[in-house]
Amino acid sequence: xxxxxxxxxxxxxxxxxxxxxxxxxxxxxxxxxxxxxxxxxxxxxxxxxxxxxxxxxxxxxxxxxxxxxxxxxxxxxxxxxxxxxxxxxxxxxxxxxxxxxxxxxxxxxxxxxxxxxxxxxxxxxxxxxxxxxxxxxxxxxxxx
Amino acid sequence: xxxxxxxxxxxxxxxxxxxxxxxxxxxxxxxxxxxxxxxxxxxxxxxxxxxxxxxxxxxxxxxxxxxxxxxxxxxxxxxxxxxxxxxxxxxxxxxxxxxxxxxxxxxxxxxxxxxxxxxxxxxxxxxxxxxxxxxxxxxxxxxx
Amino acid sequence: xxxxxxxxxxxxxxxxxxxxxxxxxxxxxxxxxxxxxxxxxxxxxxxxxxxxxxxxxxxxxxxxxxxxxxxxxxxxxxxxxxxxxxxxxxxxxxxxxxxxxxxxxxxxxxxxxxxxxxxxxxxxxxxxxxxxxxxxxxxxxxxx
Amino acid sequence: xxxxxxxxxxxxxxxxxxxxxxxxxxxxxxxxxxxxxxxxxxxxxxxxxxxxxxxxxxxxxxxxxxxxxxxxxxxxxxxxxxxxxxxxxxxxxxxxxxxxxxxxxxxxxxxxxxxxxxxxxxxxxxxxxxxxxxxxxxxxxxxx
Numbered sequence: 001x002x003x004x005x006x007x008x009x010x011x012x013x014x015x016x017x018x019x020x021x022x023x024x025x026x027x028x029x030x031x032x033x034x035x036x037x038x039x040x041x042x043x044x045x046x047x048x049x050x051x052x053x054x055x056x057x058x059x060x061x062x063x064x065x066x067x068x069x070x071x072x073x074x075x076x077x078x079x080x081x082x083x084x085x086x087x088x089x090x091x092x093x094x095x096x097x098x099x100x101x102x103x104x105x106x107x108x109x110x111x112x113x114x115x116x117x118x119x120x121x122x123x124x125x126x127x128x129x130x131x132x133x134x135x136x137x138x139x140x141x142x143x144x
Numbered sequence: 145x146x147x148x149x150x151x152x153x154x155x156x157x158x159x160x161x162x163x164x165x166x167x168x169x170x171x172x173x174x175x176x177x178x179x180x181x182x183x184x185x186x187x188x189x190x191x192x193x194x195x196x197x198x199x200x201x202x203x204x205x206x207x208x209x210x211x212x213x214x215x216x217x218x219x220x221x222x223x224x225x226x227x228x229x230x231x232x233x234x235x236x237x238x239x240x241x242x243x244x245x246x247x248x249x250x251x252x253x254x255x256x257x258x259x260x261x262x263x264x265x266x267x268x269x270x271x272x273x274x275x276x277x278x279x280x281x282x283x284x285x286x287x288x
Numbered sequence: 289x290x291x292x293x294x295x296x297x298x299x300x301x302x303x304x305x306x307x308x309x310x311x312x313x314x315x316x317x318x319x320x321x322x323x324x325x326x327x328x329x330x331x332x333x334x335x336x337x338x339x340x341x342x343x344x345x346x347x348x349x350x351x352x353x354x355x356x357x358x359x360x361x362x363x364x365x366x367x368x369x370x371x372x373x374x375x376x377x378x379x380x381x382x383x384x385x386x387x388x389x390x391x392x393x394x395x396x397x398x399x400x401x402x403x404x405x406x407x408x409x410x411x412x413x414x415x416x417x418x419x420x421x422x423x424x425x426x427x428x429x430x431x432x
Numbered sequence: 433x434x435x436x437x438x439x440x441x442x443x444x445x446x447x448x449x450x451x452x453x454x455x456x457x458x459x460x461x462x463x464x465x466x467x468x469x470x471x472x473x474x475x476x477x478x479x480x481x482x483x484x485x486x487x488x489x490x491x492x493x494x495x496x497x498x499x500x501x502x503x504x505x506x507x508x509x510x511x512x513x514x515x516x517x518x519x520x521x522x523x524x525x526x527x528x529x530x531x532x533x534x535x536x537x538x539x540x541x542x543x544x545x546x547x548x549x550x551x552x553x554x555x556x557x558x559x560x561x562x563x564x565x566x567x568x569x570x571x572x573x574x575x576x
Contacts, residue, residue, distance in 0.1 A: 020198040054164040055226055056204035063199055082199050083399065084372055084422065086230040086518040088545045088564060090538040105549075105562050106522040110398070111371065111424075113520045113562070115547070117537075130537050130545070132520060132564055134372065136399075227543065228516055228566065230374040232401045232420060234394040249405075249418050250378040254542065255515065255568075257376045257418070259403070261393075274393050274401070276376060276420055278516065280543075308486040342452040343495055343514050348488035370487050374518040 001033035004075035010068055017078025021064040028068070034104040034114075036068035039121065041097050053093040053128075062087070062116040062131040065100035070112050070135045073104065077137055083111070085133045093128035097121040111136060145177035148219035154212055161222025165208040172212070178248040180212035183265065185241050197237040197272075206231070206260040206275040209244035214256050214279045217248065221281055227255070229277045237272035241265040255280055289321035292363035298356055305366025309352040316356070322392040322402075324356035327409065329385050341381040341416075350375070350404040350419040353388035358400050358423045361392065365425055371399070373421045381416035385409040399424055433465035436507035442500055449510025453496040460500070466536040468500035471553065473529050485525040485560075494519070494548040494563040497532035502544050502567045505536065509569055515543070517565045525560035529553040543568060 005013065007028035014022035029037040040061050042053050063082060070080050098118050106113040116131040117124070149157065151172035158166035173181040184205050186197050207226060214224050243265050250257040260275040261268075293301065295316035302310035317325040328349050330341050351370060358368050386406050394401040404419040405412075437445065439460035446454035461469040472493050474485050495514060502512050530550050538545040548563040549556075 018198075020200060054162075054204075055207055055229075056164060056200045059203045060198075060200035082233055084230070084232045085199075086228070086374060086564060088228045088537070088566065089226055090545060105520070105559060113522060115562070127537060130547070130564065132518060132562065134520065230420060230518060232393070232422065234401060249376070249415060257378060259418070271393060274403070274420065276374060276418065278376065306486075308488060342450075342492075343517075344452060344488045344492035347491045348486075351487055370521055372518070372520045373487075374516070376516045377514055 003031035003033055003072040005031065005071045007031060009076065010071060013071060013076055013078050017080070018064065018067055020060060021067065024060065024064060026061070026064065029099065031068065031072050033072050034069060034107065036065050036072055036102045038065045038068060038100045039097055040100065042095055051095055053095065053098070055089065058093060058118055058129045059087065061098065061100050062118060062129065062133070065102035065116050066114055066133045066135065069102035069104050069114050070137065073107055073112070074137055074140060080135050080137045083134045083136045085131055087129055087131045089129050091126060091128045094120070098128070099124065109139065147175040147177055147216040149175065149215045151175060153220065154215060157215060157220055157222055161224070162208065162211055164204060165211065168205065168208060170205070170208065173243065175212065175216050177216050178213060178251065180209050180216055180246045182209045182212060182244045183241055184244065186239055195239050197239065197242070199233065202237060202262055202273045203231065205242065205244050206262060206273065206277070209246035209260050210258055210277045210279065213246035213248050213258050214281065217251050217256070218281055218284060224279050224281045227278045227280045229275055231273055231275045233273050235270060235272045238264070242272070243268065253283065291319040291321055291360040293319065293359045295319060297364065298359060301359060301364055301366055305368070306352065306355055308348060309355065312348065312352060314349070314352065317387065319356065319360050321360050322357060322395065324353050324360055324390045326353045326356060326388045327385055328388065330383055339383050341383065341386070343377065346381060346406055346417045347375060349386065349388050350406060350417065350421070353390035353404050354402055354421045354423065357390035357392050357402050358425065361395055361400070362425055362428060368423050368425045371422045371424045373419055375417055375419045377417050379414060379416045382408070386416070387412065397427065435463040435465055435504040437463065437503045439463060441508065442503060445503060445508055445510055449512070450496065450499055452492060453499065456493065456496060458493070458496065461531065463500065463504050465504050466501060466539065468497050468504055468534045470497045470500060470532045471529055472532065474527055483527055485527065485530070487521065490525060490550055490561045491519060493530065493532050494550060494561065494565070497534035497548050498546050498565045498567065501534035501536050501546050502569065505539055505544070506569055506572060512567050512569045515566045515568045517563055519561055519563045521561050523558060523560045526552070530560070531556065541571065
C-alpha cells in the first residue's frame with residue numbers, strides 16, 4: 001500500500017505538529033504504508049565526549065521517524081502524541097549520517113505501536129539504538 | 145548517607161561527561177545518596193504546539209537527573225552511560241518550571257537502575273512523565 | 289478516597305477476568321483508591337536454579353497487583369487489559385513471601401499507567417523487581 | 433554462522449538453567465547464530481476469558497526464545513539472566529500454536545539485547561506481542 005502522505009506533506013505536518021522535529025537536519029528517504037525511513041546528519045552540537053551522538057538527539061530522531069510512520073497510515077494528523085517509548089542503546093553512536101527505520105507493529109484505532117532502529121548509513125545490521133514506541137491518535141472520522 | 149558529589153562538582157562532571165546536559169537551564173535542588181532532585185525552567189524553544197514541552201526535552205532532563213543520582217553514589221565518573229530507558233508520558237507537560245526526582249532502585253557494581261518522575265513545581269503528585277533508566281558504570285577500584 | 293472494590297469483590301473479578309491470577313496463592317493486604325498491596329507465598333514450583341523465583345511468576349504477580357490497583361478506581365471491570373509492561377529485575381528473588389505494591393501514576397479515561405514494586409516481606413526498601421504497566425479500560429458510562 | 437548449541441543441548445540447558453521453560457510444551461523450529469524460532473502449543477490452562485492466552489504465558493514463552501537466542505551465541509551458559517524486558521501486547525492472542533522469533537540486536541561481552549515477536553503460526557505478519565529483552569551473561573573465558 002502507498003503512504004497517505006508525501007515527503008512534502010510530512011514537512012508541513014511537522015510545522016503544525018512537531019516543530020522540534022521540523023528543526024532537525026533530516027531527509028525523507030522513503031515512505032510506505034506503515035514504514036518510514038529518514039536520514040539525519042548529526043553535527044558537533046549533538047555530540048557527547050568521545051564524539052558520540054547524545055541520547056536526546058537519538059530520541060528526537062526516533063520520535064520523528066515514528067511520527068512519519070504513523071502519518072503514512074493516518075494521513076494528516078498533527079495531534080498524534082507519544083504515550084510511551086522504550087530505548088536500548090546498543091553501540092557507541094559515532095558522528096556521521098544515521099538512518100532511522102520506523103515500522104508499525106500495530107495499527108489500532110487509537111494506539112499505534114512500532115519499532116525504530118537507528119543505524120549508521122551503510123551499516124544497517126549494526127544499529128546504535130532500538131526503540132519501541134506507542135502513539136495515541138485521535139479517533140478517525142473516515143476509514144483510513 | 146550523604147552524596148558523593150556536591151552541586152558544584154556535578155556541574156563540573158557535566159562539562160566532562162554530558163555537555164548536552166550542561167547546556168540545560170537547570171538548578172540542583174538536592175543531592176542525597178541515591179536521590180537527585182533538579183529543577184528546569186523550560187523556554188519557548190522547548191515547546192510543541194499547544195504549549196507543551198517536547199518529548200526530547202523531557203528525555204534529556206530525565207537523563208540529566210538520573211546521571212546526577214548515579215553520581216551521588218559513585219562520585220566523579222563521567223563515563224557512565226545510559227543503556228536503556230522507558231518513558232510513559234502521563235499528562236500534557238505545559239510550560240513552566242519542572243522538577244525531576246531521580247531515585248536509584250538498584251546500585252549494582254556495573255548496572256544502576258532508577259526511576260525519574262518529572263512534575264510541575266508544586267504539583268509533584270501529578271507527574272507529566274515517568275522514566276525507568278539503566279546506567280552502566282565502569283568497574284570501580286575503591287569500595288563505594 | 290476509598291477503593292471502588294473490596295478484597296472479596298476483587299477475587300470475584302478475577303474469576304471473571306483473570307483466572308490465571310485467581311489461581312495464585314495470594315492475599316490482599318490493602319486496597320485504597322489508586323493503590324493495591326498484595327502478598328504472595330511462592331512455592332517450589334515457582335523457583336529457578338539457585339532457589340530464585342521465575343520471571344514469569346513475578347510478571348504474573350505484578351500484573352495481578354496492577355489489575356487490583358486499576359479496579360480500586362474503576363470498580364468492576366473484568367475487560368481491562370494490559371497494553372504494555374516494562375520490568376527491571378533488580379536483585380535475586382529468593383523464595384519466601386513477597387509483597388507487590390501497585391500504584392497508579394495516571395488515571396485516564398482509557399489508559400491507566402502505574403508502577404509495581406515487588407519486594408520480600410519486611411524488606412520493602414530492597415525490591416527484587418520493578419514494573420511499569422499500562423492498562424486499557426473500556427469507556428466508562430458513569431463518573432467514577 | 434551456525435548456532436553454538438543444538439536443539440537437544442538447549443533442552444539440556446533448560447533443565448540446568450530454566451526449569452519453568454523446560455516444562456513448556458514447545459518445539460525448537462530453528463537455531464542460527466543470534467536467531468531462535470520456537471513453537472508453542474497453548475492449552476486451556478493458559479487461556480484468559482474470551483479464549484486469549486495469558487500475559488504471563490506469553491512472557492514466559494518470549495523469555496524462553498530469548499534464552500535460546502543467547503545460547504546460540506554463547507553456548508552452554510545456564511547462568512544467563514534477564515535484566516529487563518518490555519512487552520507491548522498488540523492483538524488478542526487467541527488459542528492455537530504460536531511462533532516466537534527471537535533475534536539478537538546486540539551481542540556484548542556482558543549484555544545481550546534482542547527482540548522477540550510472538551505470532552500465530554502462519555500469520556507472522558500479525559504478531560500478538562512484541563518484546564525487547566536484555567540478558568546479562570557471565571564473563572566468557574574463551575573467545576566466542
